[in-house]
């Protein structure tokens with residue numbers, strides 16, 4: 001059976017004609033039945049995890065640019081068109097997240113990623129300074145958190161990126177024997193070390209201490225959440241299973257850790273309050289060179305719990321931990337995979353990096369990173385082909401019109417980023433890895449919503465610059481030190497859209513030390 005036939009026989013297609021009576025009453029077509037509780041999702045049951053992503057993507061590509069499936073009695077509208085992405089994301093009304101995010105709530109609570117409506121406005125405002133803050137909670141949080149991603153702050157994180165990269169290289173030197181190995185866990189540990197130190201100001205040394213209980217808990221909770229994405233089990237059953245109990249224990253230990261760090265940082269800030277608040281001194285405040293973590297900045301803005309409570313602080317810290325390590329890990333590994341498949345592109349990156357760094361092994365300043373223009377095109381093209389978040393979701397707050405269809409306010413909208421990025425009418429020969437697509441002269445005529453790996457509009461990724469600097473530091477250093485040879489090919493690699501889009505069997509590579517110095 002061809003993949004196409006398999007897809008069609010397994011997944012309900014219910015293109016709808018909403019112009020009729022402006023409702024979705026006529027939505028269900030063909031022989032597929034919409035069941036009361038599961039809607040049309042029963043069509044996905046039984047598909048193996050390793051086949052799920054490719055089957056689903058083929059379906060989405062076949063039915064682009066718009067189609068409807070049912071989750072119970074709720075219509076879910078899939079979209080794959082820049083114009084539709086713009087309508088949904090470039091609208092301050094539709095900021096509510098869809099059902100996909102529910103499983104993250106016990107861990108992330110109403111942090112910036114998962115919060116909706118008022119709360120989101122509040123948090124994003126805290127993180128983003130003088131943007132339109134109209135006194136609404138959601139804006140406030142975004143505004144509170146936005147200054148934490150200011151260029152100056154990111155610059156102060158550069159030494160963390162460099163230090164962690166050097167530790168990574170030391171670990172990888174032992175693996176550069178020319179034998180294939182899976183680099184994914186090494187990059188994960190490095191990204192965890194970076195985010196722990198920058199988000200909480202606490203070194204956890206995941207790369208050196210693989211038994212660190214916090215790191216283990218982050219792995220366990222990510223795996224358990226993933227398990228529930230794949231096999232949804234109702235909460236009242238799940239909590240009585242052994243997995244449910246493990247989830248609860250792990251959650252408690254993660255919360256305890258974050259609470260402890262928050263209490264310690266609060267105390268440290270109280271002691272050094274004046275110089276931190278006035279930002280006058282470059283002195284050593286926490287026993288080393290002054291560098292404020294995201295948590296420190298939130299603590300300052302929280303006005304001792306009046307604006308942002310301890311629980312909300314914990315939710316934001318957990319959100320950074322989650323959103324800030326899995327996404328960058330996946331993208332770094334996809335870059336290595338592609339460069340390992342395209343040696344001529346890898347050589348161009350090496351030449352660029354080498355000409356900027358000369359005899360240095362790692363970059364040490366943001367200005368050096370900014371010079372790495374070709375590497376940036378490589379990262380962008382990698383995010384086009386393998387966006388860390390291949391799908392995002394919104395729950396509509398008001399009826400909208402997409403093309404000839406009216407979509408009711410009850411609907412969830414699924415924005416298929418992966419499928420959009422592989423549209424042949426936007427990207428000719430879409431599966432080809434071609435960083436030149438992102439040369440300035442080649443992007444001019446592209447629709448601004450045709451490339452959205454960080455989403456767009458008010459709820460876009462707040463950490464995208466952070467991610468770019470971290471990734472450029474790690475990738476340029478790796479390419480400067482090693483020749484990378486991939487084992488799998490883009491045609492054969494199997495992917496899973498777990499919490500992020502990742503290769504099912506990890507990223508298996510060979511590293512060969514380059515002859516040059518260091």
Ligand code: HEM
Pocket residue numbers: 097112113114120124142319320323324325327328331387388389392393453454455458459460461462463464466467
């Ligand atoms: C390659 C790396 C990354 C990619 C591809 C990525 C992608 C995204 C996407 C697509 C969204 C929108 C999610 C949605 O609408 O549901 C998002 C939101 C977010 N990201 Fe990232 N992200 C990356 C790195 C980071 C990093 C490093 C951080 C933090 C240090 C971060 C923090 C966040 C937060 C807090 C949000 C929620 C923003 C809001 O709703 O106001 N991300 N990211």
